[in-house]
Amino acid sequence: xxxxxxxxxxxxxxxxxxxxxxxxxxxxxxxxxxxxxxxxxxxxxxxxxxxxxxxxxxxxxxxxxxxxxxxxxxxxxxxxxxxxxxxxxxxxxxxxxxxxxxxxxxxxxxxxxxxxxxxxxxxxxx
Numbered sequence: 270x271x272x273x274x275x276x277x278x279x280x281x282x283x284x285x286x287x288x289x290x291x292x293x294x295x296x297x298x299x300x301x302x303x304x305x306x307x308x309x310x311x312x313x314x315x316x317x318x319x320x321x322x323x324x325x326x327x328x329x330x331x332x333x334x335x336x337x338x339x340x341x342x343x344x345x346x347x348x349x350x351x352x353x354x355x356x357x358x359x360x361x362x363x364x365x366x367x368x369x370x371x372x373x374x375x376x377x378x379x380x381x382x383x384x385x386x387x388x389x390x391x392x393x394x395x
Contacts, residue, residue, distance in 0.1 A: 270295050271295035271367060272293070272294045272295055273292070273366070273367060273387075274291065274292045274387070275289060275290065275291045275363065275364065275387065275388060275389040276289070276290050276389060278389030278390045279391070280392045280393075280394060281355055281391075281393055282394050283355065283393055283395050284354060284355065286351070286354075286355065287355065287391060288349060288350070288351050289305070289350040289352070289365075289391075290348075291303070291305075291349075291386055292346060293346045293347070293348070296367070299323075300371040301322055301370075301373070302320065302321050302322050302373050303319065303320055303339075303365060303366065303368065304319040304367075304376070304377075304382055305317040305339060305348075305350045305366075306364045306365075306379065307362065307363045308362050314379060316330050316377035316378075316379070317329070317330055317333055317337065317350070318338075320339045320340065320341055321375055322371070322373070324340065324343070326374070326375060332358075333359075336353050337350060337352050338350070338351040339351075348365055350363070350365075352391070356393060357394070357395045359391060359393050360391060361391060362388040362389065362390050363388060363391050364387075365385070366379075366385045366386070367382060367384040368381055368383070
């Protein structure tokens with residue numbers, strides 16, 4: 270069974286930075302694209318960033334482009350989300366997710382992902 274465990278969330282002031290981590294187990298990590306999503310109170314879950322199985326290609330939501338960076342370390346079975354220049358509108362629970370299919374490209378669709386972590390809270394104060 271696949272397990273995804275996020276960490277690194279917290280409270281930060283506007284303009285600050287956080288680095289989220291997601292440790293994976295249960296499937297060969299290096300064969301699957303990974304994604305980060307977020308969900309704010311009263312809103313639907315939205316795509317943030319994705320990275321292919323090799324790490325060679327990344328894809329970002331327009332709202333985070335230039336501020337967030339997704340990366341992965343296949344030797345450590347971990348995907349990261351470096352978040353800089355944080356804004357109050359970035360406040361949400363952040364989830365990592367693992368793609369359904371081996372060796373796939375990036376996808377912003379939640380339906381493309383088979384497994385999800387429990388989420389980590391990110392709060393940006395103004």
